[in-house]
Amino acid sequence: MDLDRARGIVLGLACGDALGRPVEFKSASAIRAEHGQLTEMVGYGTWNQSAGTITDDTEQALCIARSLVEQQGFDPADVADRFVAWYDTGPFDIGRMTGQALSRLKHGDTWDEAGKRVWKNSPEGQNAGNGSVMRCAPLAINNAMDWGLLAKTSRQSSRITHADPRCTYGCAVLNLTIAGLLVDAETPLEDALDYVDSDVPDELVAALDPIAHGESPAKLETSGYVVHSLQTALHDGLLAESAEQAIVTAVNRGGDTDTIGAIAGAVAGARFGASALPDRWLTPIDEVDELETLAAQLM
Numbered sequence: 001m002d003l004d005r006a007r008g009i010v011l012g013l014a015c016g017d018a019l020g021r022p023v024e025f026k027s028a029s030a031i032r033a034e035h036g037q038l039t040e041m042v043g044y045g046t047w048n049q050s051a052g053t054i055t056d057d058t059e060q061a062l063c064i065a066r067s068l069v070e071q072q073g074f075d076p077a078d079v080a081d082r083f084v085a086w087y088d089t090g091p092f093d094i095g096r097m098t099g100q101a102l103s104r105l106k107h108g109d110t111w112d113e114a115g116k117r118v119w120k121n122s123p124e125g126q127n128a129g130n131g132s133v134m135r136c137a138p139l140a141i142n143n144a145m146d147w148g149l150l151a152k153t154s155r156q157s158s159r160i161t162h163a164d165p166r167c168t169y170g171c172a173v174l175n176l177t178i179a180g181l182l183v184d185a186e187t188p189l190e191d192a193l194d195y196v197d198s199d200v201p202d203e204l205v206a207a208l209d210p211i212a213h214g215e216s217p218a219k220l221e222t223s224g225y226v227v228h229s230l231q232t233a234l235h236d237g238l239l240a241e242s243a244e245q246a247i248v249t250a251v252n253r254g255g256d257t258d259t260i261g262a263i264a265g266a267v268a269g270a271r272f273g274a275s276a277l278p279d280r281w282l283t284p285i286d287e288v289d290e291l292e293t294l295a296a297q298l299m
Helices: 003-023 028-035 056-071 076-087 096-106 111-120 138-142 147-159 165-182 188-195 202-212 226-239 243-252 257-272 288-298
Strands: none
Touching (some): 003 028, 003 056, 003 138, 003 288, 076 096, 076 111, 096 111, 111 147, 138 165, 138 288, 147 165
């Protein structure tokens, strides 16, 4: 496994997150009217933060990566504790299901109870967000060569806050795809879909199978629904001709720009490596040094 690509996963995630943060929730036409094509880290906008500021996507990925290194493996209870400690800092951006699950954890639920209870109490349409797929990529560096363990830990990492099978298997498929990219698999998404067992939701397979075969759906959605986010981010991350193009394309689609950008960035980072990410993006991101160190330790 290549250190440049391992670094690319976490740095690509952070770049997509930070590039998308100031235009989160805006439509593609609104972004175009304000920026033309957004290709530079800009300040303020949505959330009113300075250029290069990361959001909950990268912050939770950092929680997972730190835990993997310090615990020398995946400990879901430790990850849950770190999520709660982060939650207690009052982050400016946090998803609805994540916030509800972390509140339950604070009040005594175990790591595998909180997300399940939130899921069961959420109506269809509000029960399968993208809040776990956006953060899970560090697991792919840590367990790239053990697909059984990677699939299992990816699903467990999701269940802390997002217990819907579309989310848990979404994390598994994403991480198996990234693991395939790290070893130059010719058909990484197809391999990932073939690997996960028959319990994977049909809706997820139907959305991702065309991408696996290099096809572009007639319409790519940019909502926070996990199936939409994965379909669009994997399309851009796998089919773009460069890491920069993947992230710029994903972000400029509008909608949930930071998360779709983060997922596309992790995938593109695994394809092209950290060396393919523009220095002008990395310079304003304060967390770059820690992310690079963690990537090396995770290998």
